[in-house]
Amino acid sequence: MRIQPRRYRHTLALATLFAATLATSAVEAAVLFELVVDPSSPTPFSDATGRHTLVADGLAAGPPGVPAGGGTVVATNVLSPDGRRAALFTAGWLEILSTPATENDFLFAEDQNLTIEFWFRSAGNGAYDDDPGNPDRMHAIGFGDTANNLDVDLGDNDLAPPASQETALWTYFGSDGEIAITDPRIDRSFYLDDAWHRYSLVRTGNLVTVYLDGAIVGTAAYSGPLGSASASARNFIGRASLLTEMAIIGPPGLFPWFGYISGVRVFDEALPPPTSVPSLAPVAAIALVGLMVGIAWTGLRPRAAALGLRD
Numbered sequence: 096m097r098i099q100p101r102r103y104r105h106t107l108a109l110a111t112l113f114a115a116t117l118a119t120s121a122v123e124a125a126v127l128f129e130l131v132v133d134p135s136s137p138t139p140f141s142d143a144t145g146r147h148t149l150v151a152d153g154l155a156a157g158p159p160g161v162p163a164g165g166g167t168v169v170a171t172n173v174l175s176p177d178g179r180r181a182a183l184f185t186a187g188w189l190e191i192l193s194t195p196a197t198e199n200d201f202l203f204a205e206d207q208n209l210t211i212e213f214w215f216r217s218a219g220n221g222a223y224d225d226d227p228g229n230p231d232r233m234h235a236i237g238f239g240d241t242a243n244n245l246d247v248d249l250g251d252n253d254l255a256p257p258a259s260q261e262t263a264l265w266t267y268f269g270s271d272g273e274i275a276i277t278d279p280r281i282d283r284s285f286y287l288d289d290a291w292h293r294y295s296l297v298r299t300g301n302l303v304t305v306y307l308d309g310a311i312v313g314t315a316a317y318s319g320p321l322g323s324a325s326a327s328a329r330n331f332i333g334r335a336s337l338l339t340e341m342a343i344i345g346p347p348g349l350f351p352w353f354g355y356i357s358g359v360r361v362f363d364e365a366l367p368p369p370t371s372v373p374s375l376a377p378v379a380a381i382a383l384v385g386l387m388v389g390i391a392w393t394g395l396r397p398r399a400a401a402l403g404l405r406d
Contacts, residue, residue, distance in 0.1 A: 124364035127200050132170045132180035139170035150190045175214035175357035184352040188333035202322040208365040211296045217354025218289040234350045237336035239322040244336040266305050276305045276313040299365040
């Protein structure tokens with residue numbers, strides 16, 4: 096039977112529209128925070144959503160190799176692989192303040208889906224050492240408080256048993272790090288190679304998955320809340336969450352970042368695993384189904400006409 100394009104063009108057009116709508120809705124998620132770096136702007140660090148104000152802080156007392164008065168955060172024209180400008184940290188940090196101060200949309204309820212992603216590039220922290228047992232430890236981000244925190248650090252000794260285990264990447268949540276996802280690599284300086292790496296954390300229900308450069312680092316079950324209900328909760332880029340490390344090692348207890356961070360984004364939904372090139376597979380699959388439906392309907396048209404049905 097010769098297929099007449101005229102016979103199924105309306106069905107195929109509807110199927111294609113349906114496929115495009117479904118594919119778009121499948122990846123749609125609200126952006127809660129997006130770091131924008133612009134060295135030419137009077138406000139070089141900002142949030143693309145307008146929900147937050149970013150304040151650059153420094154240490155009250157300089158660590159070894161860093162002048163007293165604190166570290167710095169500098170807006171640069173250095174681009175991460177996704178084309179976004181990067182912030183350069185030297186023991187300073189960015190504090191994320193809710194705008195207005197009565198709001199805090201970094202509070203995630205139990206089993207609430209979320210995605211956090213960013214790019215980083217670091218060669219390590221040089222002479223800095225605020226904990227003799229962790230000379231290379233640095234935090235890329237720190238959200239929430241000591242009870243419901245979410246922290247991501249590199250170059251660390253894993254505090255969970257066995258205590259002597261080193262980890263190149265440590266993501267922990269819910270207080271003291273007993274619930275964590277660690278990189279299996281023993282060399283804790285593995286990612287401190289002055290090259291760009293892409294980090295992504297995705298929580299779907301109670302399943303948390305960490306990806307690095309598109310590959311799964313590990314998973315953990317955590318259904319508790321993340322963040323803080325307090326509008327004054329301090330969330331950071333370039334250091335640990337407010338009190339978590341203070342309680343463990345005392346001041347400064349910040350584990351500040353040395354190197355570049357770019358493209359920090361927080362979403363209210365679990366996004367697909369990150370890849371270097373956006374995948375068109377879902378769109379292609381849905382479009383193929385639509386095409387098959389259209390062709391099948393073409394074959395059924397004669398029978399439908401015999402029954403008095405029209406398209």
